[in-house]
Amino acid sequence: MRGGMGATLARGAFALFVALTFAYLMLPSLIIVPMSFSSQSYLSFPPSGFSLRWYEGLAGAPAWRAAALNSFLIGIPASLIAVVLGVLGALAVERGALRWGTAATALIVAPMMLPHVILAIGLYPVMLDLGLLRGYLGAIIGHAVIGLPLVFVSVSAALRNYSPSLELAAMICGADRLRSFLLVTFPMIRMGVLGGGILAFATSFDELMLSLFLTNTGTRTLPRLIWEQLNDFLTPTIAAVATLVFAFSLLLFASLAVFGRAAKSLPAPPSLATAERAHA
Amino acid sequence: MPDPRAVEPFPMKPGNRGKVSGSSLRLEALEKHYAGVFALMPTDIELRPGEFFSLIGPSGSGKSTLLGMVAGFVPPSGGRILVDGADVATLPPYRRNLGMVFQNYALFPHMTVAENIAFPLRMRKLPRADIDARIARMLEVVRLASFADRMPSQLSGGQQQRVALARAASYNPALLLMDEPLGALDKNLREEMQYEIKRLHRQLGTTVLYVTHDQDEAATMSDRIAILNHGRVAQIGRPRELYEAPASPFVASFLGEANLFEVAAVTQAPPQRMHVETKEGLTLSANQHAHLQGGAFVCVRPEAIQIAKTAGALPNAIAGRVIDVVYTAGSLRYRVEVAGGTVVLVRRPLQRQAPVMEVGSPVYLSWDVSDTILVPNS
Secondary structure (H helix, E strand, C coil): CCCHHHHHHHHHHHHHHHHHHHHHHHHHHHCHHHHCCCCCCCCCCCCCCCCCHHHHHHHCCHHHHHHHHHHHHHHHHHHHHHHHHHHHHHHHHHHCCCCCHHHHHHHHHHHHHCCHHHHHHHHHHHHHHHCCCECHHHHHHHHHHHHHHHHHHHHHHHHHCCCCHHHHHHHHCCCCHHHHHHHHHHHHHHHHHHHHHHHHHHHHHHCCHHHHHHECCCCCCHHHHHHHHHHHCCCHHHHHHHHHHHHHHHHHHHHHHHHHHHHHHCCCCCCHHHHHHHHC | CCCCCCCCCCCCCCCCCCCCCCCCEEEEEEEEEECCEEEEEEEEEEECCCCEEEEECCCCCCHHHHHHHHHCCCCCCEEEEEECCEECCCCCHHHCCEEEECCCCCCCCCCCHHHHHHHHHHHCCCCHHHHHHHHHHHHHHCCCHHHCCCCHHHCCHHHHHHHHHHHHHCCCCCEEEEECCCCCCCHHHHHHHHHHHHHHHHHHCCEEEEEECCHHHHHHHCCEEEEEECCEEEEEECHHHHHHCCCCHHHHHHCCCCEEEEEEEEEEECCCEEEEEECCCCEEEEECCCCCCCCCEEEECHHHCEEECCCCCCCEEEEEEEEEEEEECCEEEEEEEEHHHCEEEEEEECCCCCCCCCCCCEEEEEECHHHCEEECCC
């Protein structure tokens, strides 16, 4: 074998590089996990002792429960709005042959590029004028704005993945626009819709800046409460909450991967063998 | 008015060949322009019921625009689209009761073969038993009976296109539109599918509007052909008419190969003959023709030209020199340089006894006067 030793070495070096990259990406988030099981009453690393008291404390604290509920009350409607508008926008831009399609894309994607603090400062007086400041609706609208580009991008990609002639074929077959969307377009893009929706929800669930500007103590979300508590008490309670949020986010993305695999396995992968057998 | 999507009673009794007649299609002054630029000049075309009609032309000639307007994907800028006399120009695609086969098959990838064929039937709310009967019948027609439960991704390109044909024909559409349906297939499969489509056409009797950029394919399959160029119809006719009596130099060179010469002057040459002086300085003989005059073109097909070492008995005998000879399947293609540097294309069937002219050898080209075809300069 030619260069067996060198090849093994190169493969080992590459594996190390990949492992280091993963560590670089994940370690800062993972450090919070052991901290949450500390028996000390302040945030420390490395943690000393083992205790579940911070999780027990969480269960008994109404403020954390209320904030978690708020995160869902804001995140779910916000991601649903983002999904509806994002799908419509992606359909218009990808299939509509719009003269101003590029401009529309830039506009829709802008909140993804824009620093959230700028968006928050802009939304603040608007929501104040509309009387929506500090209520759920204001935060829902704000979070829908940052979720929309995520849905738009993932659905656009899904639409670009298959030929527009499928929709034309559906219509020629006698399906009106609604039925061709429901029976042909949606089954094609549903992974993009689901993925975009989960991303939009996860973004809302993690979002701090807009929540700082748009919510109050009654409507504050988990990230906002974490932020407030960080200023006052540096207890491992924060680490426990962060660990739960982290685990929940992981769960969201894992579910996306599972759905993705299920969807891919639906139409059997084209294999040369079956095609040839079919042809014979 | 009856629902245009209504499906006629099951028409395809085995052995009942061609008894279902298709609809007629009449395009009246149909036109399309984008911001003042014409994609299709006002165009009149009429398809007879059951006719296999092809649109051919180079890309950008307007053939896809025309098909798009008939399908309902492209709103016309003006004119009428009459299917059996009723104007459908303002109807959406799903109300036109058309069938269409796309170049990329456009099978729904998340449905099985049977579900794909059932789709238009479900849209028409046919009873389940009728749908099942039609699926079985269509699968039989396209010879894929055992493939009902396969996914499209498990089929070869040719099989997918046969499913697409079955789906498009399952509801006896008024008109079957085909947009370069064989464009994605390789040559051998393409020829096989040409026969398949022709067989289906004979069997179902549907009127077919077929778009292709392949002239040979159009000539093989069509009853009539419309050649489009720069957004207008250059000529409509049977394949043989277009080949033997092209209406313009464009048609002459688009359908098959052509040696085109521009006419400079014409003199009478009894009996019933004319001498044609070409711009290239050649003198050719042609049959008496009233319209043969300066400015027109004459066309000589490469396969009409004889090639020999000596001047033969035929009236046109031009001396030249072979500059290139190529063997192709079944024939020899010569490029012969004649007086004035003009290059003439000659195609001869490959016969065992026929001598092959070497490159550089002096030869004579000759052809019958009736093979000097007049081409008006339009």
